[in-house]
Amino acid sequence: MTSSDERNEPPADGTSAEASPDPAASRARFIRTLVRVLSVQVVALALLWILQARYHG
Amino acid sequence: MHPINWLIVVGYIGYVLVDGVRRSKGTDKIEGYFLANRSLPWWALGLSVMATQLSAVTMIGTTGQGATDGLRFVQFYFGLPLAMIILGVTLVPFLHGAKVYTAYEYLERRFGPGTRSATSFLFLLSRGMSVGTILAAPGVVFSAIFGWPLIWSVALIGVPTVAYTMLGGIQAVTWADVKQMILIILALLGILFVLFAQMPVSPDEALRIAGSTGRLKVFDFSFTLTEQYTFWSGILGGTFLMLSYFGTDQSQVQRYLAAKNVDEARSSLMISAYWKIPLQGLVLLVGVLVFVYYLFVAPPLLFNPDHEAQVRSADPAAYGALETRFDQAFTEREAVALEVADLRSAGDVAAADAAMERFLTQEAEVQEIRGEALAMAEEVTGQSSRDVNYIIPRFALNELPIGLSGIFIAAIMAAAMSSISSELNSLSTTTIIDFYRRWVRPEASDTHYLNVSKIATLFWGAFACVVATFAATLGSLIEVVNRFGSFFYGSILGVFLLAMVPRTNGWGAGIGLVSGMGSVAYFTFFQPQIAFLWHNVIGAVVVLVVGTTVSALTGGSEAAGA
Incomplete structure (x- = not known):
């Protein structure tokens, strides 16, 4: 992280927000993220389940 | 500190x-x-x-x-x-x-x-x-x-x-x-x-x-x-x-x-x-x-130090007697907890399980004495004595x-x-x-x-x-406002979802919002046993159903701008 990253000064032309990238690439990236999120949740829930199964009661 | x-x-x-x-x-x-x-x-x-x-x-x-x-x-x-x-x-x-x-x-x-x-x-x-x-x-x-x-x-x-x-x-x-x-x-x-x-x-x-x-x-x-x-x-x-x-x-x-x-x-x-x-x-x-x-380090009987001081000064004898009982129950619980751990590490599972039963009895005794102290604090201070928010700060300090x-x-x-x-x-x-x-x-x-x-x-x-x-x-006022806030959380979501439905209009959004909040208010006051997490589902669904119906009856998106 650089200080210029943190300062987030707008570009010289005054249009600060970037245009969204290609929709197909965006969709593919979102699906990849979705799979990763679901995988992390499955692992988190599995760990909680193991904790309960091993130690509860 | x-x-x-x-x-x-x-x-x-x-x-x-x-x-x-x-x-x-x-x-x-x-x-x-x-x-x-x-x-x-x-x-x-x-x-x-x-x-x-x-x-x-x-x-x-x-x-x-x-x-x-x-x-x-x-x-x-x-x-x-x-x-x-x-x-x-x-x-x-x-x-x-x-x-x-x-x-x-x-x-x-x-x-x-x-x-x-x-x-x-x-x-x-x-x-x-x-x-x-x-x-x-x-x-x-x-x-x-x-x-x-x-x-x-x-x-x-x-x-x-x-x-x-x-x-x-x-x-x-x-x-x-x-x-x-x-x-x-x-x-x-x-x-x-x-x-x-x-x-x-x-x-x-x-x-x-x-x-x-x-x-x-x-x-x-x-x-x-x-x-x-x-x-x-x-x-x-x-x-x-x-x-x-x-x-x-x-x-x-x-x-x-x-x-x-x-x-x-x-x-x-x-x-x-x-x-x-x-x-x-x-x-x-x-x-x-x-x-x-x-379980291994003696906790205070009351975690809220302010309540502890007030109760001690209001009735030192009664609180002192409670503390003595609490110390004794804590010592017995600690001993059984250590016994459970020792038996388990020695591989004697049956004896450890039996000791665990005694541990749970001691734990119930400790909690009962804490309950009596909390009731005493409530009586003396006139405030809720629930001290769950004080456990971790006192532990940290x-x-x-x-x-x-x-x-x-x-x-x-x-x-x-x-x-x-x-x-x-x-x-x-x-x-x-x-x-x-x-x-x-x-x-x-x-x-x-x-x-x-x-x-x-x-x-x-x-x-x-x-x-x-x-x-x-302001306790009661804040509670009223917070409760009022919970009426429209799900309902506002319903309005945003309605915005994504084609041909819905301002009449649908307005009447839907009021209906959603009204439904949640009904469940809050007349069906209080329903857990609050469900209120958001109720609010959003009512807004969607009422909103789309009213929009259809009032001419769809042509009526927008209300």
Whole structure:
């Protein structure tokens, strides 16, 4: 992280927000993220389940 | 508290203030002040979203809940990842693409100014009050623990927060949130390490003892509408609650509106989707382990030192007798807990199980005596004696090593400040964009709007401090406002969902909103046994059904603009 990253000064032309990238690439990236999120949740829930199964009661 | 701990706390406050002032230098236009010129990186926004949601109530209340009730509260968050994914494909592209400052601004384009004003007014009403309670929660605990007047505690947290929020806008808020989130996680991990290191039993045995008291029961698959935290209420009710909070609450929406593009806005939300459940599990686990710690180190009979002093002075003989019984019960429970651990490590499982039964009997005895002390405190003070919020702060001050106590107190302040600053920033944005610029001064210079935005931030900060200072006397009023707020959380989500349905109009949105809030009010007052997580589902569904029906009956989108 650089200080210029943190300062987030707008570009010289005054249009600060970037245009969204290609929709197909965006969709593919979102699906990849979705799979990763679901995988992390499955692992988190599995760990909680193991904790309960091993130690509860 | 040790001077080194104070030094850490003061150093933290000083750093946050200086950093806030430094960030204010690049903020000279309203878009920079409210949206950082839509240029913040996704990871900073994501951490800011998490920091906003993780308030001091989480640090002191949720850890305390872990100590008394265990891990089952984590089910409340089961719907969050699903909600983030749904928002990523629905509201985020809508709102980010609309290039608006507030979520409610978008509703005007869809349904007309009435809907925008109504929803933004409801936001200001509920959030204005709730920011006071967010400030009051740690303020009350700090006052009781350090023996200060409440106004000092409120000022210690409130004044620096208002200062950096007012000066630096969303830039200062977001970057302070990032650092505050890191501080919070470090403090939690530090406590976890110390807990495992200081306990006289192995981590495995500590968890086994906690499990025997039911504190490691995470999942409750019973499908009942009356149980507050179950797997199903978390997945279904929790999803609607998180959709409402992250999708329609300006304090959250403003984060992803400040992203460079839709992709980055989605990615910022995904950080919560990844980490919220593990983080909440960590927070609760710290509480569970503090419970186990106090099996081997004598805890106070009452964790609220203020109540303890009042009860002791009101009836010293009766309280002294309770303390003697408590000490004896604690000693017996400690002996049995150690016996369980010794038998288990010796491999004598049958004897360990038998000893565990005796441990549970002793545990019940200890809790019974605590119950008597709490009842006595309630009678003497005339206040609720529930002391769950005092467990972790007292543990941190009395049991943690010097330095780590200071870091933990600073982390509680960081959690409070990160939530309050985001709320103040969003309250100011809504006040200026949805009311001042919309109805009072539609045409003015950027400098003018920037100045009134700072004044609005100062106003809401002062309002929050006043509400927090008088939190005890305003108790019933705050409860009424918070309850009123819960009426429309799901209903506002319903309005936003309705906006995505073709051919719906302002009449449908208005009548749907009133119907949704009315339905939730009915369930709150006449069906109180229904768990509150379901209220969000009810509110959103009623708005959708009534809204689409009314829109169809009033001529569809041709009637928009009401």
